[in-house]
Each structure stands twice: as structure tokens, then as C-alpha cells.
Amino acid sequence: MTVSAEKPTMPEKPTMIEFKDVQKYYGDYHALRGITATIKAGEFFSLLGPSGCGKTTLLRTIAGFEGISSGAVLIDGKSMAEVPPNLRPTNMVFQSYAIFPHLTVEQNVGFGLRKDPRSVAEKQKAVDEALGMVGLKGYGKRAAHALSGGQRQRVALARALILKPKVLLLDEPLSALDKKIREQMQMELIKLQREVGITFVLVTHDQEEALVMSDRIAVMFEGEIAQLADPETLYRKPANRKVAEFIGTMNFLPASIVSEDTGKITVDAEGFGRIEINATQVSKANPGDGPSVGFRPETLTLLFDGQTASDRESTATVSEVVYYGDMTYYDVKLAGSDTPLRLSMRNTPGRPVLDIGAPTRVAWSAGAMVLFR
């Protein structure tokens, strides 16, 4: 998540996948509305969006399972228009894993090597290596159908990676796993991607998963890319209110613009009073909506006895408490505002968990706030 600091020092990566104004219609339904984007070689790229936004369709146009109505998809500089899935330099990990149930684990992993001219012994070595890579050493002779969900996931990965594709496509690969295994697999996938250096394109509807795993993320709504950026930019400066609401939690307060100077905009925000927002921190509001300021829960901090704010503080009332063990999420209402604001506090020893209705003080700073207009 915090790799952006070292990004400028890295040499510019060559382009691996290029979408040029990709349009896709299913009858009257406009599934992809002019997708133009590039995915770089060796990148962990995610397509993120709610179900029905076209992210899976876009992934399947890379694999070749979906044709496109107009535009072009290029992989490594070559147009894929006439190339069927079996001849594309891509391999896919399916949402259902698509493990062949009538074959053993190693027959599954070696499935794509059937036409490989190498000797049987060499192929066996490649299969063993692939199994070792995904942590399934010694599982080769097992029946594929007897594996657990996480193991199937690994077999699907090994089966795709053994062919050394230029691009590995992952269609919601973790959505069928329990939370614990899912988080473990996220880490393993990141590690694996760094090891093999292959371009990974992941489809997910889970914003947290996308933030954790990706170098860059394309957020999609209704067949369009709403924002394409690295996770930190997406979180800190979402391009519009829809993206802001989809990624993480964001508080919004109605605001009115007082004056605009070069470099900063002065607004009156409900409950906060007059604040100045950096002119670079401006995003689009939903069409027809008035201006509002948006900020993440960690922008607000509760002040306990004796603490003082380093920047500004306001009085507030606790309206909801959600206890998570390591964290407590509070909804607070600022004096003079009826909008509940979500904030998160780390539960340190000795710090009380406040009750609903308790008066409190919150410290905040306008630095991280975004103006939606």
C-alpha cells in the first residue's frame, strides 16, 4: 500500500496490455463503454467494481472468451482480434477454479503441457516445480476433487503459471474462500507475483483486497473506468464521489464555497465552520449535488481528558459505537450538525470505550480533506 514512495525511482515499465476504446454490446446492453487503458509489464493490476460493472467482461476480452464490438485489445503490442483463447499468451484462474475433477493434481497442473515437445521426465520436473511454487509439494498423485478450496486455488494457479504466460488473469479467485485463508492467499499471491514477475490482472469486487494486493487499480462503474490509479491515490484522492464511497469509508459534510484563491479554496462546512482546502484536493461531486467536503475516518481523532488538538478541535456527541477488539469505530455528531461521522480509534490499554450519547471532543485537520464539487 505504501510503495508509491519508491515508484518514481523505478524505470518506466513497458506496456503489456492495451485497451483502445473497447466497446462491448450484448444486444442492446452496453457492457463496456469505451475502455481505454494500459497495463504495464510485471504489474499487479486490479479491476475493481460492483457486480455488473463490466470488470469480468473486460478480463474475458483479454483471455479471448468475449469478443469485442469495436476497439482493440493488444497484448505485448499485438492485436488479439483474430487470436482464439488457446493461442493467446494468457492463462486464467477461474472463479470456480475449474479443476478437472477426473484427473489427479499433477495431471491437472500438467494439462497445458500436452503439446509441449519436452520429454516426459522434463515435464514431470516442471509439474513438481510448479506444485512446489504454490506449496503443494507431494500432492501430485492426489485426486483433484478431494482437495480443499484453498488447495484447489493453488492447483489452478500452478496449472496456469506452468505455461509461463505473459499475463495471468485472475477472476475473483479468492471470493469462495474463508476470511482467514483469503487473507493468507492474498499475501501468497503478492509474493508469487513478485517472484515470477508475470503481469497479474485481478478482478475483484472487494476494495480491501484490491488495495492490499495491487500496484494499480482501475475502478469501474457501469462499463466505464471511473479512476485508474495506485491504491494510495485512490484512497486519498478519489476522482469522484462514487469512487470515494466505493473505496473504504468516507464521511461527507455539506459545504458552501466562500472564496477561491490560487492554491486554496475556502469553504464553510457544516459543523466545522470555515476551512481552507488545497486546490489539488478537489474531486467531482455526483451530478446535481451541491459541494461537500469528504474525509476518511482516521482524519478525526477523539480527544480524551487532558489531550489537546495539534490543529483544530470541535465538540461532538457519540451516536454509535462499534467495538472490533483492536479498534473501535465511533459515529459522532459535531455540534451544529446532524450528520453522523465515522471515526476509528485504536484501543490502547487504559483508554475507555465511550458510550452512546457521551459528549466528547474531536481533533481534526483540513489537510487531508477533499472538496467534492
Next chain:
Amino acid sequence: MKFPVLRVYTVLYLIFLYAPIALLPVFAFNSSKVIAFPLAGFSTRWFAEMLNDDLLFRAAKATLIIAVSSSILATCLGVLAARASTRFRFPGKGGVMGLIMLPMILPDIIVAMSLLVVLLAMGVNLSLLTVILGHVLICTPFSVAILTSAFQSLDNSLEEAAYDLGETPLSTFRLVILPLVMPGIVSSLLICFTISIDEYVIASFLGGNQTVLSVYIFGQFRFPAKVPAMLALGTILVALSIALLTIAEYFRRRGIAKTGAKDTGGFL
């Protein structure tokens, strides 16, 4: 105590179903010509008499040829139709599939009559081939019904995965789809084989001078002296049926164990 109505009903029902079949071997091994109790004594002469009947062997051979060819042909057609109906969308699909399934409920006599009229009008000589045609017609709907459920339980992404891993659509069918629908294909072959073996109307209408087993057996019942030999034949057929079903069930269970699929009870 309450009178166990349902239990008695079940027992009576099963007796009605299986007692006549159980009587076949009893009289087949009875030395008397008369089919009645008390039994006269143990004898295998009816089996010997049956085995010396050349016409019977000709009829059995004809039946076997018809049953094997029509079950294979119907199953091939069934694979194509089931694949088309589960995997593709095309205009008029509902109507086409409905018409394919229609012979299942169409009385055989209608199929037999209409085929006979058409074949005679076309100047086709009645032979084993014409019976096979008729049997393929009535077996195909059963095959389609069995195979459609087999194809429906296939995850589409298995096919895509094979395609993605470098196989052509044809080799994907051979390497992935065919092995996974094999239990359905075996079921279809067996059902069609059974339907064809005991089919009477079409076989007698379209067989010409080629007599099949069912027609031959019915013909022999006109002669009381021949009846015990037919009971001996019936006994052998029952034994063969049980053997066949046992083998089929063995392969079905083995297939299920191999792919870890859920046991849906098969066709039995």
C-alpha cells in the same frame, strides 16, 4: 395395535411386481410340460430344447444387432442434441427440443404405422435396418433426457479452462467433456439397449421376414409345447439383465468415486 396399511400395501405391491418373474425359473426347471403346480420334478431339458432351436438363435442375433446399433446411434444423436441444448442458444430451440422429445410419449403403434407407410411408399425393403431406424427414433428422446442432465451438471469454466490451456475446441471435448459425461453415456446406452431389446410393435411392423426375439417369443406361445422352452429363455434373459445392471451400477459408482461428484442415484 393399528393395522399397518402402508406396510401391507408395500408388500403386496412388490409381490405383484416380482412374483411372476420369480415363477419363470421355477417352471423353467420343472420337468412337466404343464405350467401348473404341483411341480413334477427338476429338469434342464427345456434349456437343452431351447439351445437346439435355430430360429431362436437367428431371432436373438437379429435382436442383438438391432439393440447394439440403435443404442449406439441414439446415444450419438443424444450427445449432439444434449450438447446443443445445454451449451448454445439458437432460434426456435424450445420447439426443436420439444419435437425431439415427442416420440417418448407418442404411441409406438403410430410411429410404426407411419414409418411403415412411408418406407413402403419409398420402396425400401423391410429389414434389420428399418427396425434399427425405428428404434433409434424412439430411443433418442430417452438418450437426450439422460444426457441433458449429464451435460447440465458440467461447469462451463472447465471447458474454458481447457481452451485457455491451449486445447482446441475438439480436443477439449475429447479430453474434458467426454470423460465427465461418460456415466451419462453409459446410462444412455443401457436404457436404449433395454428399450430396443423388448420392443415389439415397431420390430414386428418393420422387421419384414426378419424375426426378432420379442416377436419370436410371442409367436411360440401359440404352441403349448413350446412354452417351457420360452420360460427357460426368459430365465436366461432375467439373469442377463441382473448381470448387466450390476455391471452398469459398478461403473457408475466407480465414475462417481473418481470425480467426487454427488451420487444422484443414477437411473435405477
